[in-house]
Amino acid sequence: MANSALEIVGLCLTLFGLIMAAASTGMPMWRVTAFIGENIIVFETRYEGLWMNCFRQANIRMQCKVYDSLLALSPDLQAARGLMCCSLALGGIGLLIAIVGMQCTACIHNNSRAKRMVLIIAGSMIIGSCICVIIPVSWTGHVIIRDFYNPLLIDAQRRELGEALYIGWVASAFLFSGGCIFACCNISEDKGQDRYMYSRNSHYSAYPPQPQLLVQPQTFIQPQPLVQAQPLQRQSSMYSYHSRYPSIHSAVAYL
Numbered sequence: 268m269a270n271s272a273l274e275i276v277g278l279c280l281t282l283f284g285l286i287m288a289a290a291s292t293g294m295p296m297w298r299v300t301a302f303i304g305e306n307i308i309v310f311e312t313r314y315e316g317l318w319m320n321c322f323r324q325a326n327i328r329m330q331c332k333v334y335d336s337l338l339a340l341s342p343d344l345q346a347a348r349g350l351m352c353c354s355l356a357l358g359g360i361g362l363l364i365a366i367v368g369m370q371c372t373a374c375i376h377n378n379s380r381a382k383r384m385v386l387i388i389a390g391s392m393i394i395g396s397c398i399c400v401i402i403p404v405s406w407t408g409h410v411i412i413r414d415f416y417n418p419l420l421i422d423a424q425r426r427e428l429g430e431a432l433y434i435g436w437v438a439s440a441f442l443f444s445g446g447c448i449f450a451c452c453n454i455s456e457d458k459g460q461d462r463y464m465y466s467r468n469s470h471y472s473a474y475p476p477q478p479q480l481l482v483q484p485q486t487f488i489q490p491q492p493l494v495q496a497q498p499l500q501r502q503s504s505m506y507s508y509h510s511r512y513p514s515i516h517s518a519v520a521y522l
Contacts, residue, residue, distance in 0.1 A: 270370065270452065271369075271370045271371055273448055273452055274365075274369045274370060274371070274386070274448070274449070275369075275371070276448060277365070277390075277444075277445040277446075277448030277449050278362070278365060278366070278369070278445070279445075280441045280442075280444045280445035280448070281358065281361070281362050281365065281393050281441070281442060281445030281446070281449075282362065283438075283441050284358070284396075284397070284438045284439070284440075284441030284442035284444075284445060285355070285358040285359065285362060285396075285438075285442070287434050287435075287437060287438035287441065288351065288354055288355060288358065288396070288400050288435065288438040288439075288442070289355055290431075290434055291351070291400075291404070291431045291432075291434040291435040291438060292317060292351040292352070292355065293316075293318070294316060294429075294430065294431040294434070295314045295315065295316030295317075295318070295319050295320065295321045295331060295431075296314050296316065296429035296430040296431045297314075297315055297316045297317065297344070297347075297407055297429045297431045297432060298314070298315035298316075298407075298411060298426040298427075298429055299312070299313070299314055299315075299426060299427045299428070299429045300312050300313040300314075300426065300427070311323070311324050311325075312324075314329075314429065315344075315426070315429075316429075316431065317344055317347055317348050317351065318333060318334065318348075319331045319332055319333045319334060320332060320334070341410070343403070343406045343407045343410050344407065346402075346403055346406065347403030347404075347406070347407060350399045350400075350402055350403045351399070351400065351403060353396075353399045354396045354397075354399035354400045354442075355396075357392050357393070357395050357396035357399060358392075358393060358396035358442060360392060361389045361390070361391075361392030361393040361395075361396060361446070362389070362393070364385060364388060364389040364392065365385075365386060365389035365390070365393070365449055367385055368381075368382045368383070368384075368385030368386040368389060369382075369386070370382065383453040384453075386449045386450070386453045387449070387450050387453050387454060389449050389450075390445075390446045390447065390448070390449030390450025390451070390453070391446070391450055392446075393442055393445055393446030393449065394442070394443060394446035394447070394450065396442050396446075397439045397442035397443040397446060400435055400438055400439040400442065401435070401436070401439040403435075404432050404435035404436055404439065405436075407432060408428055408432050411426050411427065411428055412428075414426065415427070
């Protein structure tokens with residue numbers, strides 16, 4: 268339950284971060300005209316974004332114009348276009364992959380290890396999306412601050428940080444938090460568990476104990492050696508005796 272709650276929190280953070288990154292990409296408030304000097308009344312405000320620049324005069328609605336050429340942009344805005352689009356693509360794909368691997372979904376059945384691997388991949392993609400957001404936002408902010416304190420530029424050429432940059436920084440924080448929840452929590456859980464996989468939905472039934480059988484010791488009878496039958500001797504030999512006197516049969520034989 269705790270892991271499922273963390274996954275839902277990570278999903279919400281990633282979704283909010285993705286929405287804020289998309290808003291920061293489309294907003295023209297990346298660079299705003301700096302109000303410098305003693306003039307309190309400002310008749311015109313200029314906004315510069317990734318796709319268009321806008322002018323707003325006092326009591327008049329904002330008028331925007333799309334850039335005619337990509338090469339007319341500064342290098343930081345050119346890089347910001349590509350990186351923000353990559354961030355939205357990575358974040359969207361990572362969000363869909365995370366939904367597939369969550370425990371509250373049934374896209375992957377009876378394989379918790381595969382779900383953890385899917386969430387680790389989704390978390391890595393979301394962290395990559397965070398990196399793609401924070402690089403152009405921080406780069407543009409650095410250029411604005413550097414030009415603001417540049418003594419060679421006049422006041423009309425200096426700009427301030429727009430609302431889109433702050434939204435981009437908050438979006439990168441949300442994306443980073445969601446990606447870490449998906450990746451780090453599942454990595455630590457994968458190391459702690461055993462290598463064996465068990466089916467969650469398997470019906471376990473206890474095996475009834477079998478009665479123990481009493482085994483009686485067996486007595487081994489040694490075989491008796493076979494007695495060989497002796498040949499029967501003639502009955503006369505049993506009663507034969509040695510005599511000093513020759514018998515009649517011997518005399519006859521002598522003759």
